[in-house]
Amino acid sequence: xxxxxxxxxxxxxxxxxxxxxxxxxxxxxxxxxxxxxxxxxxxxxxxxxxxxxxxxxxxxxxxxxxxxxxxxxxxxxxxxxxxxxxxxxxxxxxxxxxxxxxxxxxxxxxxxxxxxxxxxxxxxxxxxxxxxxxxxxxxxxxxxxxxxxxxxxxxxxxxxxxxxxxxxxxxxxxxxxxxxxxxxxxxxxxxxxxxxxxxxxxxxxxxxxxxxxxx
Amino acid sequence: xxxxxxxxxxxxxxxxxxxxxxxxxxxxxxxxxxxxxxxxxxxxxxxxxxxxxxxxxxxxxxxxxxxxxxxxxxxxxxxxxxxxxxxxxxxxxxxxxxxxxxxxxxxxxxxxxxxxxxxxxxxxxxxxxxxxxxxxxxxxxxxxxxxxxxxxxxxxxxxxxxxxxxxxxxx
Numbered sequence: 383x384x385x386x387x388x389x390x391x392x393x394x395x396x397x398x399x400x401x402x403x404x405x406x407x408x409x410x411x412x413x414x415x416x417x418x419x420x421x422x423x424x425x426x427x428x429x430x431x432x433x434x435x436x437x438x439x440x441x442x443x444x445x446x447x448x449x450x451x452x453x454x455x456x457x458x459x460x461x462x463x464x465x466x467x468x469x470x471x472x473x474x475x476x477x478x479x480x481x482x483x484x485x486x487x488x489x490x491x492x493x494x495x496x497x498x499x500x501x502x503x504x505x506x507x508x509x510x511x512x513x514x515x516x517x518x519x520x521x522x523x524x525x526x527x528x529x530x531x532x533x534x535x536x537x538x539x540x541x542x543x544x545x546x547x548x549x550x551x552x553x554x555x556x557x558x559x560x561x562x563x564x565x566x567x568x569x570x571x572x573x574x575x576x577x578x579x580x581x582x583x584x585x586x587x588x589x590x591x592x593x594x595x596x597x
Numbered sequence: 598x599x600x601x602x603x604x605x606x607x608x609x610x611x612x613x614x615x616x617x618x619x620x621x622x623x624x625x626x627x628x629x630x631x632x633x634x635x636x637x638x639x640x641x642x643x644x645x646x647x648x649x650x651x652x653x654x655x656x657x658x659x660x661x662x663x664x665x666x667x668x669x670x671x672x673x674x675x676x677x678x679x680x681x682x683x684x685x686x687x688x689x690x691x692x693x694x695x696x697x698x699x700x701x702x703x704x705x706x707x708x709x710x711x712x713x714x715x716x717x718x719x720x721x722x723x724x725x726x727x728x729x730x731x732x733x734x735x736x737x738x739x740x741x742x743x744x745x746x747x748x749x750x751x752x753x754x755x756x757x758x759x760x761x762x763x764x765x766x767x768x
Contacts, residue, residue: 426706436726437622439617443635447638448609494667506660506663524664556656
């Protein structure tokens with residue numbers, strides 16, 4: 383039987399219908415590949431049947447956006463060139479002694495701006511659960527470079543308040559860090575702006591924090 | 598993206614054409630209101646424009662724009678809720694409603710739809726969203742039933758290939 387056709391029928395919701403087709407379940411019982419892909423097909427079908435997904439923005443919205451950008455053009459800040467931040471992030475990864483992860487992450491989570499960050503700051507964290515702990519790739523945007531004498535520090539915190547540091551960085555960008563604990567036991571991921579001192583605890587200046595929903 | 602990163606206002610139009618629908622879909626799903634969702638779209642592109650100098654144009658802009666869009670939606674959600682409740686206590690607003698969950702999935706599916714050829718997207722819309730049979734879709738689109746079936750299979754293969762990670766368990 384054609385696997386793509388089976389997955390299409392699963393996406394169309396045949397398994398949820400009042401009279402589910404027995405041939406779909408029969409095929410799944412013998413096809414490991416389709417069993418692996420069935421959940422994705424069901425999710426895809428559910429999304430495609432959702433009216434929200436098909437809504438279009440108003441035709442005049444493009445002009446309103448362009449007008450908004452034009453009105454803002456004079457206030458666009460000048461920043462360090464992107465390649466400088468990218469270079470620093472790449473060097474940071476090398477210093478940490480870890481290579482870029484490849485393959486699909488086990489989870490991803492959004493970090494949103496905390497009280498000590500610009501409103502457009504944010505990060506997407508992609509994570510891998512490993513036998514050594516938790517590897518994470520951060521894509522940080524919207525943060526300013528850490529002021530002289532300060533640095534950003536990544537923390538993982540358990541529900542009972544225990545926390546561990548997963549690494550530090552100075553500029554937004556893409557970089558990788560490693561924590562020697564399991565994400566499941568330390569679900570909160572957050573970032574503080576730290577003064578360079580001897581205090582090993584998080585400084586109360588949260589710049590990024592877990593938004594509460596994993597994808 | 599190089600032009601956008603350098604501050605070329607014309608590049609905003611290109612970015613808007615490519616990403617306005619995923620931004621709008623994420624905003625509409627999280628806020629459930631077209632007017633507020635369009636406000637999120639405006640805010641997203643203006644904020645992206647302001648922050649463009651810090652963006653590496655060699656990277657995929659989608660995760661970056663998604664983060665900005667989600668942040669804008671969170672800000673507008675909190676503003677509206679404050680406005681409705683007429684108070685400034687944000688302690689009970691730290692937890693976002695379920696509509697904010699799974700937004701990246703919405704972004705990915707909408708983006709994948711936009712990548713389909715127009716004729717294939719029309720068939721997917723007819724058969725999945727409008728839930729027409731192949732025969733009904735053929736009548737509605739004015740094409741043979743066989744064409745509906747072949748376009749539907751082709752489009753679904755593309756979507757399933759791009760989105761085969763959907764629905765996988767996360768931590």
